[in-house]
Structure formats: C-alpha cells, structure tokens
Amino acid sequence: MSAASLNVREVSVVFGGLTAVDRVSFDVRAGSIVAMIGPNGAGKTTLFNAITGVHAPSAGSVHLDGQPMAAVWDRLAWSNLSVTAAAAGAGAAVVAGFLPAWTAATAHAGFAAVSQAFIHSPAVPWAALAGLGLGAAAGVFAWRQSRLTPDRVARAGVSRTFQNLRLFRDLSVFDNVRLGAHRHLGARSLAAALRLPAHRRDEHLARQRAHAALRLVGLDHVAHRAAGHLSYGHQRRLEIARALALGPRLLLLDEPAAGMNPAEAEALIPLIRTIRDHGITVLLIEHHMRLVMGVAERVIVLASGSVLADGTPAEVRADPRVIEAYLGRDEQAAPGAQAASNPTAASRTGADHG
Amino acid sequence: MTRFLRRWSWFLVFALAALVPLIDLVLPARLRITGMLVPVVTYALVALGLNIVVGFTGLLHLGSAAFMAVGAYAFAILTAPCFPIQCGFWPGLALATLAGALAGWALALPTMRLRGDYLTIVTLGCGEIVRELLKNLEPLTKGTQGINPLPPPALPWVTFTAAQPIPFYLLFLALLAGAVVVCRNLRHSATGRAWTAVREDELAAKSVGVRTDAAKRSAFTWGAGLCALGGALAASYSTGVEPSIYDFQMSVIILCIVVIGGMGSIAGVLIGAVVMMGFNQVGVPLLTGLMGGGAEAHPLLDANNWKFLIFGLALILAMRLRPEGLLPAREVRAELHHDPDESDQEAVRAGDLR
Amino acid sequence: MNGAFLSQLLIDGTTTGLVIALVALGYTMVYGIVELINFAHGDIVMLGAMLFLTLIGLLGLDHAGQSWLARHPWVALAVLVPACATFGAAVAWTVDRVAYRPLRHLPKLTVLVTALGCSFVISNLGLLWGGLPLAVFGGGRAPSSPKSVPDLLPTLNLLGADSVVFLGTKEALVLGLCLPLMAALTWFVRCTRLGIAMRACAQNPVAARLMGVNVDALISLTFVIGGALAGVAAVAYATYHGTVQFQLGYNLGVMAFTAAVLGGIGNLPGAVLGGLVIGLVQAATTLWLGSDWTNVVVFLVLILTLVFRPNGLLGTQMREKV
Known part of the structure; x- marks a missing residue:
C-alpha cells in the first residue's frame, strides 16, 4: 500500500452559531510529513475530526489520493438503500399475507389453497407498498446520517491518534494493536465460533501485523501488560502503534508529544520519519516546536479557524503574522490548564528558533 | 500452561456436572435434584446469549425474554402435533435457533445507531x-x-419422558458445553475483540476501522440465537409454551443471572444461573414451608408472594457489596476498581477536568 | 368519522396522556441529573395509589354520604392529594438515599440493576399491601388481583347532559391536577435559583460542584419532586382508571419511560409531549384496533421515531468530546 495525498477543499465546521473551522483548504503531498500548529482553539482537532468523519463538515470536501471520500460512500449507500427498501417491502408483504395462509395451512388445505390464500389476501399489496416506502425513507435517512463515519474513513486507509488518549485501557497492549489490524480481517463470526481455517488465517494475520507495529514503535517488550498501566509516553506510542496496525496510507497524529518529557518527544522524530519511509503520509498537530521544526517538511498555521500561513518551517518561523498570533494569545492565555500543550510554552520554543 | 489448565478445568466442571444425577440414585424420590437442574441449564444457555450482548459488547438489553419466546414458539409451531409442519425435535431446534438469530438481527438493523438508554x-x-x-x-x-x-x-437408544429428567439434563448439559465453547471461541476472535472495543470506547473502535454497527449486529444475532436455543429447550422440557412466561420479569431475571454472576465472564454466568435458579427452585418452596404457608393458609404466608421482595433485596445488596459479580471478567473488575486518584491525574494531564 | 368522535378521542387521549406525562416527568428529571433509568419510579406511583385506596377505606369515603368528608369529595381530594404526594416524595427520597446514593461513582449498569431491584421490592410491597385485610382490598384474600377504586366524584358530563362528547369530572380532575403542576414545575426549573442550579447540575455536575452547588442535596431534591409528582399521578391514575393493582407500576412506568424517551430523555417539555403522543396513540389504537394492540402500536411508534430521530422528538444531539 502506498502513501496517499490529502486535499482539503474549503472545509467549514459550524457548531450551532460558532464557526470552528472556516473554509480551510490545504494539500498534503503523498509521502510527506506536514505539521499543523496554531494556538489553542484554532480548530486543529476539529479539522482532524472533520477529516476522519467524527463531525461531518458543514461545507467543503476532503479528497484522498484525488478521490473525494464522499463518493465512495454514496455508491455504497445506494446499494444499501435499494436492499433496505426491497427487504422492507417483501417483509411487510409476507407479514400481511402470513396469517390467512397459515389459517389455510392449519385447516390442512393443500399447497395450492395456501398459496391462493396468501395471494388473495387484500392486505398484501398495500403492506408491500408501505414497506417499500418506509424502507426507502429509512434508507435515505440512514444514508444521510451515516455517510461520514470514522470507521469508513479508517477502512479507506486514514488512521489517527487522539489528543486525549483513547486506548482500550483494560485490554492488553497486544489486543489494542490487534484491534488496529481489524480492517484486514474477515471478522466472520461463524468461522470464529467453529474455529474454521478462515479464522486461523485471520488470527495469524492479526498477530503478525500487531507484532510488526509494536516493534516499530518499540513496545514489543510490554505487549502483554494492560494498556492503562503503561507510562504516559508509552501510551502515546501505543496509540501510534494501534493506528499503524491498520495499515494506513495517511496517518493523522493529534499532539503525539503532549505530556511527554523533552527526551521522549525528541525520540518521536526518528519514529515519525520511519513511519513516513514505510509509505505513509503523516499529518500531525503539535505544540512542541522542537519536534515540529525537526520533523516537518511543511508547516500549516491555523488561527481562529482559518489558515494563517502555509510553508516550510523556515518560512513560517519568519512570518510576522504567525509570531503575532502566538504572542497576541500570550497575554490572554490562562497559564497552567494544559501544562504540556500550552501555547505560551510553544511560542517560547518557537521564539527560540526564530 | 495456564491456558492448557483452563481448558481442562472447563472439562472437569462439565464432567462433574454430568455426574450429579448419580446422587439421585441414592436419594429418596422426594429429594431428587436433577429435575431442578434442568431449568438451571436452560437458563444458563439463555444467560450466555444475553452475556454476549450485555457482558461482551456492553449494550444493555432488557428484552431477552422476547428472543427466548421466539425460539420457544418457533420450536412449538414447527413441531407441535396440532400444527401441519411437525418437523421433529432436531430440525425444529435448529430452525428455532436460526429464527431467534434472525429476530435478533432484524431488531438490530434499525436500532444500532441508538445510544445507551x-x-x-x-x-x-x-x-x-x-x-x-x-x-x-x-x-x-x-x-x-x-x-x-x-x-x-x-x-437413538434413549427415551425422554417427563418422569425421568436425567436424559434431558445430560443432553442439555452437552448443548450447554457446546455453547460455552462457541462463546469462548467468539470472544477470542476478531469478532469478540470488536465487541470488547465497542464496550470500552465506541469512537476509538470506529477510528481503528472496527465497523461498530456490524459488531453490534453480530452480538445481537449470536445473543438472540443462544437465547432462542435455551427457550426452545425449556419449551421442550416443559412440553408447552404460553405467552405469559416471557414477561419483563423473565428478562430481568436473565439479566440478573449475568450481572450477579459477573458480566462478560462465562464461568460467572454459569454460577449466576445456579445461584438464581437455585433460589427460585429450592429456596422459595423451602421458605414457604418454613412460613407455614400452603394452599389453605393466608396468601401472605406464601413465599411466592415474597419472592420478588427477597430477590430485589438480594440484587440491591449484591450491587452494593460486589458490583462486579461473583466471578467477574478481568477487565470488568479493573473498570470497577480504578484508583480514583489515578484517574483524576489522567484527566488533569489530558487537560480535561471532566 | 365525525367531529364529535374525534373530539372524544382527543379528550380521552389527552387525559391518559397527561397522567403518563406526569410520571414521565419524574423519569426524565432523575435521568437528566443522574443518568439513571429509575425503574422504581413507576412502582412509587403504584404505592401511592395503594395509599390512596387505603385512605379512602380508612376515611370511609367508599360509602357515599356516610360522613361529612364523603359528602364533600373535593375536600377529601384536597386532603388526599397532598398526602399521596408527600408519601411518594418520602418513598422516592428513601430509595435514593438507601439504594442509589452509595453507588454514585459506580458504572451506570450497577445502579440500573439496583433500580430494578428496588422496583421488584416496591412492587412486591404493593402486592403484600394488597393482602391487608381491608374492605377496599376485598378482605385481602387475593393480593394480586386488581382492586377497584370507588368513585369519589359524581358521574356527570361537564359539557351538558345531552352532549355527544363526554368530559366528566374525572377528566376534569386529571386536567386540573396535571396542568397547574406542569406549569409550576416549568416555572421552578426556569426561574428559581434552585431550578437553575438543578439544570446546571444536569449539564455538568463537576462544574456545578466547583461553583458551590450542593450536588447531593440537589439530587435528593430531584427525587423528592419526582416522587411528589408520582404521588399526584397516583391519585389521577386511580381516580381516572378506577382500578389499582401491584403491577400497575410496571405498566404505567414503561409507558411513562417510553414517553420520556420519545420526547427526548432529560427534556421536560419533551416528556409532556411524549406523554400526550402516547396517550393519543393509545386512545386511537383502542378505538380502531382494540386494546390488545395498544402496546404493540406504542412501541412501534417509539422505534420508528427513534430510527428517524435518534435523540427523541425534542432531544438534542449529544456531541462527544474528542
């Protein structure tokens, strides 16, 4: 699987009256590492959520490898829709004609009489029609509601980590990562229940992928501990491993260094490069400037929901608007709430570089 | 080694359970217990089914009696002499299980997007x-x-009559053993891991590519199938079905077997079934005898009129003293006994006070 | 189908619906603040109805004209309604204090199973209560059978004796009890300091606690208000439907909870709307399909509504923080 490019076109996300993301456009070249920075509340995580389908974007579109992601879902939805409508119609017809037919059958009438009773039941065509309509309506509705779901995005090859870790804390490290491999498995429950060969192949594949991902982030030595018992830095790495086990073409990292000490954060630089070298495009949100400047080929600055600057690290660092956006926030920012991801700390590191 | 041991411990448990009827050979007819054990086995089957939905997948299901009813009635309609089909016990049982599974799937179809309550x-x-x-x-x-x-x-070679419960018991026990194997296989498979992921964190599950809707649907399908199997067996043993058995109280009793035994734990569910049905089958008649109740006595002296009071108090006390159940699954115990300080620190570190 | 027919349907539906709505308010308030389906709530209504019937027996109201109170049923009701409301509030407070409060920090399912346990205990208490040797309980020989509630109010049509549409004193009583209570509750929740604190607590208990709100006291207050509403609903139900049985709690409770969910759980106007919808659906089903089908139709309506509006009619989408 090869790295994918990402194009975000005029994406807006509106919550009630608040525009969190305002017509943001940018491109991420296949196989590149791009960082997204910006003060707290700039809409970075919201943008990630819009890309991964957690919140549907209010406007605009997201393209993966030049293909609009929505188009894939639409085709799928149409087939679902027709199946739902047909099934509901047939089901309603069977239900409506069932009782007369059954009554004939219990009277020990022949097969012909039973089928006659079914066909001539006056309720059958009406029920079929009503079922068809209702099924179609439900299908349309479900389609409108569900086309942007995180699982579909993930299965298209986009995986992510979360700013506030979302590990399965009570499962083992290994099981967490094995879940990441889920999209490559058939998950045929009948085969699993009866331990058929298809299940063995699935398990073998999941094991292999999980081990590979754990080795890559260097957590194979703790594979059987509960995820919640790992140190914070290890938990962050575990989230990356889980996202990698999915075999993504594009990886979105939401503050991978948050809560890490400086040494742990620096150690992420080679890891992210290795990930990129495995043929995965990386887009990361980060406040840790040493990490951003060390790893990113391009930096996008987001402020108040729109793109403020977009260029190489050197260009962005020299951009007066960027410095202003950070320093302007500096006076208002309440210290202490988020020690690690604090914009003051971030801008200070940024200033060191600049 | 432990895994090997665990497998054999299951074998041992069922071997011992199969030997229980031997006790009856020495006891006087009044005290024979096998007849009381048959409902324990059928309820254990039903509770295993509910455990897939409630324990493994974390969806609260208060309608398990309905799927028992579907199984029992499908079995009755397919086999009863007063109806034209009369397909015999084994095809009837298989089709009843399938009918239950289908009903579970059909219920899941429009409702999987609904949250919690x-x-x-x-x-x-x-x-x-x-x-x-x-x-x-x-x-x-x-x-x-x-x-x-x-x-x-x-x-072949065995006759099943109402007067002799031992063959019923042994056959049902064998089916229960099969269901335990199926449950264990499912749990340790991609499907089972997907269920756990849905229970622990649905959004995280989605974002690693688990199709949560499909996972919930398969949980409902398997759960309903097992419920229907248990319902059909119970119907065959009691030689009849009527609608009033399958009421809300039945659903709650089955839920309580799962919760008191230990959610998500197969062994716990079996113990829960023994405890709950033991109270119902042995405790209540014993109590009625102690209270001096009988056919002519005042209704307030009949323990059946106190049954749900005792049962309710037992539930309240059980939740107070041992909320994880008698024999909990590892993850559930961890969830209930998180160090509060530790989770507070987590929240603060993640920059989210809630 | 003519106008009179439809108006009768509306009157019947609204009356049953309002009783359901009154119970649903208790469910939705408790759910809003502790996210618990308080299964015992319906059974508190049942206990209230049992108390109502017992008091009728003790005060001799079942023999018309025998005492001064029996000759003045409105006065009797003015005594009985507050008595039942206080009783309901006391039971609800006790249930919360004894069973739920020690489990506040535990997962939802644990508390929910406790609620189911409380429901069983209370409905069993109702069964035993029905076994007391009282004349109104038929001597208590058959505790589980339905007990009929004597008519306190005269049967007369308030719309005139020759009107085709029937609006009796019982219907008037239900309207007169439910509507002012709902108005008062709305005022309380919207305009008083306590009400605002309660809403704040429902939205974010941690923040409310940090602002100095006594969350435990507020939760108790919610249970007390819900219980009082249940007590009033008990009087309305027993008078309007004319029978009391220990299983009433489950049947009414399920309908009320369905109403709360249909309207969007946690939402007070939603609960009233849900109650009215269910009352009307019940009335219409009883007329056209027969009372055997009411539950089927009500739950089908619920499922269909939730398919199209997963958060109920007036509920708002909950956004998960990521």
Missing part, C-alpha cells in the same frame, strides 16, 4: 411487542392458551 428502551419495547403479538396472533400462537404438547428430544 435509547437502545435499552427499544429492547424493552421489543420484548413487549413480542409478548403482545404472541397473545394476539391467535391462529399462529393459539393466544393465551398456548401450544402444547411439544415433543421431547429424540435420540
């Missing part, structure tokens, strides 16, 4: 709908009068 009320409503339909669809279900007699199991 909305799903709960829908399952409860589904239970009510099934019960009313059983009463109202006279030609099919014979209304409140119910369907009887139903055929006993058929095996």
Whole structure:
C-alpha cells in the first residue's frame, strides 16, 4: 500500500452559531510529513475530526489520493438503500399475507389453497407498498446520517491518534494493536465460533501485523501488560502503534508529544520519519516546536479557524503574522490548564528558533 | 500452561456436572435434584446469549425474554402435533435457533445507531411487542392458551419422558458445553475483540476501522440465537409454551443471572444461573414451608408472594457489596476498581477536568 | 368519522396522556441529573395509589354520604392529594438515599440493576399491601388481583347532559391536577435559583460542584419532586382508571419511560409531549384496533421515531468530546 495525498477543499465546521473551522483548504503531498500548529482553539482537532468523519463538515470536501471520500460512500449507500427498501417491502408483504395462509395451512388445505390464500389476501399489496416506502425513507435517512463515519474513513486507509488518549485501557497492549489490524480481517463470526481455517488465517494475520507495529514503535517488550498501566509516553506510542496496525496510507497524529518529557518527544522524530519511509503520509498537530521544526517538511498555521500561513518551517518561523498570533494569545492565555500543550510554552520554543 | 489448565478445568466442571444425577440414585424420590437442574441449564444457555450482548459488547438489553419466546414458539409451531409442519425435535431446534438469530438481527438493523438508554428502551419495547403479538396472533400462537404438547428430544437408544429428567439434563448439559465453547471461541476472535472495543470506547473502535454497527449486529444475532436455543429447550422440557412466561420479569431475571454472576465472564454466568435458579427452585418452596404457608393458609404466608421482595433485596445488596459479580471478567473488575486518584491525574494531564 | 368522535378521542387521549406525562416527568428529571433509568419510579406511583385506596377505606369515603368528608369529595381530594404526594416524595427520597446514593461513582449498569431491584421490592410491597385485610382490598384474600377504586366524584358530563362528547369530572380532575403542576414545575426549573442550579447540575455536575452547588442535596431534591409528582399521578391514575393493582407500576412506568424517551430523555417539555403522543396513540389504537394492540402500536411508534430521530422528538444531539 502506498502513501496517499490529502486535499482539503474549503472545509467549514459550524457548531450551532460558532464557526470552528472556516473554509480551510490545504494539500498534503503523498509521502510527506506536514505539521499543523496554531494556538489553542484554532480548530486543529476539529479539522482532524472533520477529516476522519467524527463531525461531518458543514461545507467543503476532503479528497484522498484525488478521490473525494464522499463518493465512495454514496455508491455504497445506494446499494444499501435499494436492499433496505426491497427487504422492507417483501417483509411487510409476507407479514400481511402470513396469517390467512397459515389459517389455510392449519385447516390442512393443500399447497395450492395456501398459496391462493396468501395471494388473495387484500392486505398484501398495500403492506408491500408501505414497506417499500418506509424502507426507502429509512434508507435515505440512514444514508444521510451515516455517510461520514470514522470507521469508513479508517477502512479507506486514514488512521489517527487522539489528543486525549483513547486506548482500550483494560485490554492488553497486544489486543489494542490487534484491534488496529481489524480492517484486514474477515471478522466472520461463524468461522470464529467453529474455529474454521478462515479464522486461523485471520488470527495469524492479526498477530503478525500487531507484532510488526509494536516493534516499530518499540513496545514489543510490554505487549502483554494492560494498556492503562503503561507510562504516559508509552501510551502515546501505543496509540501510534494501534493506528499503524491498520495499515494506513495517511496517518493523522493529534499532539503525539503532549505530556511527554523533552527526551521522549525528541525520540518521536526518528519514529515519525520511519513511519513516513514505510509509505505513509503523516499529518500531525503539535505544540512542541522542537519536534515540529525537526520533523516537518511543511508547516500549516491555523488561527481562529482559518489558515494563517502555509510553508516550510523556515518560512513560517519568519512570518510576522504567525509570531503575532502566538504572542497576541500570550497575554490572554490562562497559564497552567494544559501544562504540556500550552501555547505560551510553544511560542517560547518557537521564539527560540526564530 | 495456564491456558492448557483452563481448558481442562472447563472439562472437569462439565464432567462433574454430568455426574450429579448419580446422587439421585441414592436419594429418596422426594429429594431428587436433577429435575431442578434442568431449568438451571436452560437458563444458563439463555444467560450466555444475553452475556454476549450485555457482558461482551456492553449494550444493555432488557428484552431477552422476547428472543427466548421466539425460539420457544418457533420450536412449538414447527413441531407441535396440532400444527401441519411437525418437523421433529432436531430440525425444529435448529430452525428455532436460526429464527431467534434472525429476530435478533432484524431488531438490530434499525436500532444500532441508538445510544445507551435509547437502545435499552427499544429492547424493552421489543420484548413487549413480542409478548403482545404472541397473545394476539391467535391462529399462529393459539393466544393465551398456548401450544402444547411439544415433543421431547429424540435420540437413538434413549427415551425422554417427563418422569425421568436425567436424559434431558445430560443432553442439555452437552448443548450447554457446546455453547460455552462457541462463546469462548467468539470472544477470542476478531469478532469478540470488536465487541470488547465497542464496550470500552465506541469512537476509538470506529477510528481503528472496527465497523461498530456490524459488531453490534453480530452480538445481537449470536445473543438472540443462544437465547432462542435455551427457550426452545425449556419449551421442550416443559412440553408447552404460553405467552405469559416471557414477561419483563423473565428478562430481568436473565439479566440478573449475568450481572450477579459477573458480566462478560462465562464461568460467572454459569454460577449466576445456579445461584438464581437455585433460589427460585429450592429456596422459595423451602421458605414457604418454613412460613407455614400452603394452599389453605393466608396468601401472605406464601413465599411466592415474597419472592420478588427477597430477590430485589438480594440484587440491591449484591450491587452494593460486589458490583462486579461473583466471578467477574478481568477487565470488568479493573473498570470497577480504578484508583480514583489515578484517574483524576489522567484527566488533569489530558487537560480535561471532566 | 365525525367531529364529535374525534373530539372524544382527543379528550380521552389527552387525559391518559397527561397522567403518563406526569410520571414521565419524574423519569426524565432523575435521568437528566443522574443518568439513571429509575425503574422504581413507576412502582412509587403504584404505592401511592395503594395509599390512596387505603385512605379512602380508612376515611370511609367508599360509602357515599356516610360522613361529612364523603359528602364533600373535593375536600377529601384536597386532603388526599397532598398526602399521596408527600408519601411518594418520602418513598422516592428513601430509595435514593438507601439504594442509589452509595453507588454514585459506580458504572451506570450497577445502579440500573439496583433500580430494578428496588422496583421488584416496591412492587412486591404493593402486592403484600394488597393482602391487608381491608374492605377496599376485598378482605385481602387475593393480593394480586386488581382492586377497584370507588368513585369519589359524581358521574356527570361537564359539557351538558345531552352532549355527544363526554368530559366528566374525572377528566376534569386529571386536567386540573396535571396542568397547574406542569406549569409550576416549568416555572421552578426556569426561574428559581434552585431550578437553575438543578439544570446546571444536569449539564455538568463537576462544574456545578466547583461553583458551590450542593450536588447531593440537589439530587435528593430531584427525587423528592419526582416522587411528589408520582404521588399526584397516583391519585389521577386511580381516580381516572378506577382500578389499582401491584403491577400497575410496571405498566404505567414503561409507558411513562417510553414517553420520556420519545420526547427526548432529560427534556421536560419533551416528556409532556411524549406523554400526550402516547396517550393519543393509545386512545386511537383502542378505538380502531382494540386494546390488545395498544402496546404493540406504542412501541412501534417509539422505534420508528427513534430510527428517524435518534435523540427523541425534542432531544438534542449529544456531541462527544474528542
């Protein structure tokens, strides 16, 4: 699987009256590492959520490898829709004609009489029609509601980590990562229940992928501990491993260094490069400037929901608007709430570089 | 090594359970216990089914009696002499299980997007709908009068009669052992891991590519299938079905078997079934005897009129003293005994006070 | 189908619906603040109805004209309604204090199973209560059978004796009890300091606690208000439907909870709307399909509504923080 490019076109996300993301456009070249920075509340995580389908974007579109992601879902939805409508119609017809037919059958009438009773039941065509309509309506509705779901995005090859870790804390490290491999498995429950060969192949594949991902982030030595018992830095790495086990073409990292000490954060630089070298495009949100400047080929600055600057690290660092956006926030920012991801700390590191 | 041991411990448990009828050979007829054990086994089957939905997948399901009813009635309609099909015990059992699974799948189809308590009320409503339909669809279900007699199991060289519960017990025990194997296989498979992921964190599950809707649907399907199997066996043993058995109290009793035994733990569910049905089958008659109740005594002296008081108090106390159940699954215990300080620190570190 | 027919349907539906709505308010308030389906709530209504019937027996109201109170049923009701409301509030407070409060920090399912346990205990208490040797309970020989509630109010049509549409004193009583209570509750929750604190607590208990709100006291207050509403609903139900049985709690409770969910759980106007919708659906089903089908139709309506509006009619989408 090869790295994918990402194009975000005029994406807006509106919550009630608040525009969190305002017509943001940018491109991420296949196989590149791009960082997204910006003060707290700039809409970075919201943008990630819009890309991964957690919140549907209010406007605009997201393209993966030049293909609009929505188009894939639409085709799928149409087939679902027709199946739902047909099934509901047939089901309603069977239900409506069932009782007369059954009554004939219990009277020990022949097969012909039973089928006659079914066909001539006056309720059958009406029920079929009503079922068809209702099924179609439900299908349309479900389609409108569900086309942007995180699982579909993930299965298209986009995986992510979360700013506030979302590990399965009570499962083992290994099981967490094995879940990441889920999209490559058939998950045929009948085969699993009866331990058929298809299940063995699935398990073998999941094991292999999980081990590979754990080795890559260097957590194979703790594979059987509960995820919640790992140190914070290890938990962050575990989230990356889980996202990698999915075999993504594009990886979105939401503050991978948050809560890490400086040494742990620096150690992420080679890891992210290795990930990129495995043929995965990386887009990361980060406040840790040493990490951003060390790893990113391009930096996008987001402020108040729109793109403020977009260029190489050197260009962005020299951009007066960027410095202003950070320093302007500096006076208002309440210290202490988020020690690690604090914009003051971030801008200070940024200033060191600049 | 431990895994090997665990496998054999299961074997041992079932071997011992199969030897229980030997006790009856030395006891006087009045004290024989095998007849009381048959309901324990059928309820354990039903509870195993519910455990897949509630324990493994974390969806609160208050309509399990409905799926028991679907199994029992499908079995009755397919096998009862008063109906034209009369396909015999084993095909009837298989088709009843399939019918239950299909009903579970059909319920899951429109409701999988519902969150938490909305799903709960829908399952409860589904239970009510099934019960009313059983009463109202006279030609099919014979209304409140119910369907009887139903055929006993058929095996070569063994005769099943109501007077002799031991063959029933051994056959049902064998089926229960099969269900335990199926549950264990499912749990340690991609499907089972997907269920766990849904229970622990649905959004995280989605974002690693787990199709949570499909996972919930398969949980409902398997759960309903096992419930239906148990319902059909219970119907065959009691040689008849009637709608009033499958009420809300039945659903709650099955839920309590799962919760008191230990959610998500197969061994716990079996122990829960022994405890709960033991109280119902042995405790209540014993208490009635102690209170001096009987046919002519005042109704307040009949322990059946105190049954739910005792049962309710036991539930309240159980939740107070041992909320994780008698034999909990590892993850559930961890969830209930998180160090509060530790989780507070987590929240603060993640920059989110809630 | 003519106008009179439809108006009768509306009157019947609204009356049953309002009783359901009154119970649903208790469910939705408790759910809003502790996210618990308080299964015992319906059974508190049942206990209230049992108390109502017992008091009728003790005060001799079942023999018309025998005492001064029996000759003045409105006065009797003015005594009985507050008595039942206080009783309901006391039971609800006790249930919360004894069973739920020690489990506040535990997962939802644990508390929910406790609620189911409480429901069983209370409905069993109702069964035993029905076994007391009282004349109104038929001597208590059959505790589980339905007990009929004597008519306190004269049967007369308030719309005139020759009107085709019937609006009796019982219907008037239900309207007169439910509507002012709902108005008062709305005012309380919207305009008083306590009400605002309660809403704040429902939205974010941690923040409310940090602002100095006594969350435990507020939760108790919610249970007390819900219980009082249940007590009033008990009087309305027993008078309007004319029978009391220990299983009433489950049947009414399920309908009320369905109403709360249909309207969007946690939402007070939603609960009233849900109650009215269910009352009307019940009335219409009883007329056209027969009372055997009411539950089927009500739950089908619920499922269909939730398919299209997963958060109920007036509920708002909950957004998960990521």
